[in-house]
Amino acid sequence: MAAAWIERVTGSLEDKKRWRQYKARKDQLPAAYRTAIDGLERYLTYAGAIVKGDVLMQMMEDLADLVEGAAADGTPIRDVVGDDPVEFAEMFIANYSDGQWINKERARLVETIDRAAGEEPSTGSDHGSR
Amino acid sequence: MSKQMTEMLKGTLEGIVLAVLATRSAYGYEITARLREEGFSDIAEGTVYALLVRIEQRGLVDVEKVPSEKGPPRKVYSLNPKGSAYLEEFWLNWSFLAAHIDRLRQQVHPQNDHPQDEGE
Numbered sequence: 001m002a003a004a005w006i007e008r009v010t011g012s013l014e015d016k017k018r019w020r021q022y023k024a025r026k027d028q029l030p031a032a033y034r035t036a037i038d039g040l041e042r043y044l045t046y047a048g049a050i051v052k053g054d055v056l057m058q059m060m061e062d063l064a065d066l067v068e069g070a071a072a073d074g075t076p077i078r079d080v081v082g083d084d085p086v087e088f089a090e091m092f093i094a095n096y097s098d099g100q101w102i103n104k105e106r107a108r109l110v111e112t113i114d115r116a117a118g119e120e121p122s123t124g125s126d127h128g129s130r
Numbered sequence: 131m132s133k134q135m136t137e138m139l140k141g142t143l144e145g146i147v148l149a150v151l152a153t154r155s156a157y158g159y160e161i162t163a164r165l166r167e168e169g170f171s172d173i174a175e176g177t178v179y180a181l182l183v184r185i186e187q188r189g190l191v192d193v194e195k196v197p198s199e200k201g202p203p204r205k206v207y208s209l210n211p212k213g214s215a216y217l218e219e220f221w222l223n224w225s226f227l228a229a230h231i232d233r234l235r236q237q238v239h240p241q242n243d244h245p246q247d248e249g250e
Contacts, residue, residue, distance in 0.1 A: 087136065
């Protein structure tokens with residue numbers, strides 16, 4: 001792709017376009033819903049630590065779908081987010097875990113333990129083999 | 131909703147939502163409304179939405195986008211064969227859990243023959 005070299009410098013142009021569209025959708029929301037989505041966006045950004053741009057944008061678009069829909073239906077914010085907004089946000093983030101920074105470390109831990117288990121001497125007690 | 135109830139629901143809500151969809155296809159808000167009717171009165175719409183995102187990602191439902199008069203297009207969710215198979219597995223696991231937990235409870239309260247009838 002011709003634009004590939006420049007995107008290495010600027011980041012994905014497609015993701016930037018999606019971000020601008022997301023911001024425009026937010027601007028259309030009634031004030032209370034905008035306050036809520038800003039708060040959720042902030043938490044999801046910090047707690048999500050998502051390093052893949054396309055996954056991050058998918059998360060924000062899914063969030064916008066939820067909040068826009070609620071605003072259109074007149075669903076109260078408390079009914080959308082529930083008594084515990086953090087609980088909701090964490091559950092929401094879990095759907096995008098393959099884009100998280102920590103995912104690389106998760107894979108590394110699994111691989112290391114696989115290796116460690118493989119290094120175990122196979123003689124002696126038969127723990128683990130049933 | 132108590133913290134304990136929230137934690138318990140976390141592991142089972144996926145199966146509960148699939149069970150709702152097994153009777154018929156539905157919009158997200160219909161699923162939330164249905165769950166409230168069924169007694170899950172404190173369930174947040176966002177919680178159900180997050181679950182629907184998950185089961186869609188995992189290919190357990192088919193999704194049709196329907197334009198809406200107000201707001202974004204709404205998704206109609208239907209259980210597909212993969213979702214049905216997953217729901218069957220959920221029922222098996224649920225029966226296993228319920229039976230084994232009940233057996234533990236019988237050991238603690240052996241005099242109670244119908245432990246599931248109390249505490250409502």
